[in-house]
Amino acid sequence: MTNLNELAATLRLPVEPIRSPMFIDGKEYTGNSGEFVARKSPGHGVPVTSTVRATVEDLNAAVASARRASDDGRWSRLSGEQRATVLLKAAQLIRDNVETLTYLETLESGKPIGQSRGEIGAAAGIWEYAAGLARVVHGDTHDTLGGDLFGLVVRQPIGVVGIVTPWNFPFFILSERLPFVLAAGCTAVVKPAELTSSTTLKLAALLIEAGLPDGVVNVVTGLGSVVGQALAEHMDVDMISFTGSTPVGRSVLAAAGGNMKKVGLELGGKNPQIVFADADLDDAADAIAFGIAFNAGQCCVSGSRLVVHRSVEQQLVERVKAVLEKVRVGDPLDAANHVGAIVEARQFDKIRGFINAGRRDGAQLVCGGTASNEGERFFIEPTVFRNVQPQSALAQEEIFGPVLSVTPFDTFEEAIQLANGVPYGLAASIWTRDLQGAIKSFREVQAGRIWVNCTITGGPEMPIGGVKQSGIGRETGRYGLEEYTELKSVHIQVGSRPRWIA
Structure with missing residues (x-):
């Protein structure tokens, strides 16, 4: 087999799966069964590694x-x-x-x-x-x-x-x-x-x-x-x-x-991006697009719900769409691509099922929705739905894919109610120029991790974890x-x- 370091340096696919035994008591361990199972790359559709079952x-x-x-x-x-x-x-x-x-x-x-x-x-x-x-x-x-x-x-x-x-x-x-x-x-x-x-x-x-x-x-x-x-x-x-x-x-x-x-x-998480009317919409749009597209949305702290003041909803959605139109989806070994593959067929089918449910439930598809599993390579374009009802599957269930649901609010109280109106409480982002409003918001939002005017950032100095489910x-x-x-x-x-x- 070609040397692993050489493959990594050239970013070529291995000719045969890279085999890795288990590791017990300081040494490699093949186990009682000795059964190795190959893993196919979800971005290339060919076997790339092999580990013990x-x-x-x-x-x-x-x-x-x-x-x-x-x-x-x-x-x-x-x-x-x-x-x-x-x-x-x-x-x-x-x-x-x-x-x-x-x-x-x-x-x-x-x-x-x-x-x-x-x-x-x-x-x-x-x-x-x-x-x-x-x-x-x-x-x-x-x-x-x-x-x-x-x-x-x-x-x-x-x-x-x-x-x-x-x-x-x-x-x-x-x-x-x-x-x-x-x-x-x-x-x-x-x-x-x-x-x-x-x-x-x-x-x-x-x-x-x-x-x-x-x-x-x-x-x-x-x-x-x-x-x-x-x-x-x-x-x-x-x-x-x-x-x-x-x-x-x-x-x-x-x-x-x-x-x-x-x-x-x-x-799990069903994390809100709460955007108030005074927010920097360009900054928020870029972060919202990143939050839903990062790791193809397969992220427990993904900002998968956009809860936005009605007065700026259309402007913000248009800006999010404009950012996502520049996102490149494809071969994960190509450094020019922003979004890679969905991890496996079951996850691909699950995400596609939510997209279809959104269409059936009457939500407005703003962009994306296209999926491809040709050659056992699984890709889904970042997808945005407007007019998502708060109790619908799109708004309540963890999709774990690049799908953003948009729901407007009219008052502060409604924003907090929408943000907290799911079984989860992992993370949330709040967008506002009003310091007093930001503090009031992060006090009331039920989540273990909150970002104000940013998203999915921080370092190991800060604790992570969730509340509720x-x-x-x-x-x-x-x-x-x-x-x-x-x-x-x-x-x-x-x-x-x-x-x-x-």
Whole structure:
């Protein structure tokens, strides 16, 4: 086979699938079945990678490895400085291998090569940030318990963490979790989406190169319904972090009940772009177009609902349309394209079904709507519907594709009602020049992440997560590190303890 680095440098498709075994206890692991499954590139329609379809026995081996590594303290008992050194080295290795990781990410996910490159680079920055946090994990002291008693609050790693990641941002979302897990001193078993596993497996090898002890990070590939479910249920796993759809999140929450493991969930979203009459419409239009077209709309924080003041609705929709008309959709390995492929046939059919439903429900198609699956290559043009009724499927359900619904409002109260009138609460964007109005809005909008006069931006310093049916807990920032720790209260008798019976 042609060298992977050479393929990445030339952006040529592989002649045969790039094979990647699982990674358990610091080494490659082919599993009990040895069954490799090929993944076709959704942007090219040809097999590009091949990964193992794991069994529950393979998952058990991975958990046992992580359990041993947790219990013997090979990672948790290192100093924060020592853990930080490994995480910083991992960040550098990510940067050193950015082109290979970018290439694999684009082949499997179908996202444009430039977007993949940006995400891999940004992910390295998250590892660098988390390295700093490894040195500042701390608790509290309480010197107010009386002269003879002293209190400590100690923050300790929670233990073995199961991480289940989705296919839309396989490397970036993992990097919003794993370095914080490691900074806290935990060990991990990672189950990436079966469609996009290769960059996770590559990262596991880089972590060993960076000096991570064997068994601290293990990667098991295969079906979520098999190994993902087993991971959520496993009695030797202390916490499960799941990113994906709300329906699957509910099943993870139920599965975690067996040993009452801690659960972190980042789930679906139906995120509003709220545009008031005084907003900069050109700036808003560009951001709205980006928000719906980014990653072909396959983004949990995608701004898929435009809630706009009626007085500027037509102007804004025309400007959004003008921006989208300049967007190029096509081969994800062509750097000139802005939007790549839909990840697979099922997702393609789902999005197309929503577009057809919008037409049937009487919404006005402003632009887009064209879809192509020729040669098992899946592309959908960014699509905008006006006159979308608030209770329709277009306005209520997560499409996870490049489809924007537009609904006007007349009053501030109506805008907030529309923004909050869905089961989700993941993210929102607010557009206004009025500082007082912006503050009032972000106080009342129900979402875990809010942007004012911007969208889908920020860094690892800020926490992410949702409210309502968009999730539980927070990732990234110091709060994200604390998610992977437990608090322990310690009471120290300083003087003589008062006797119960004199």
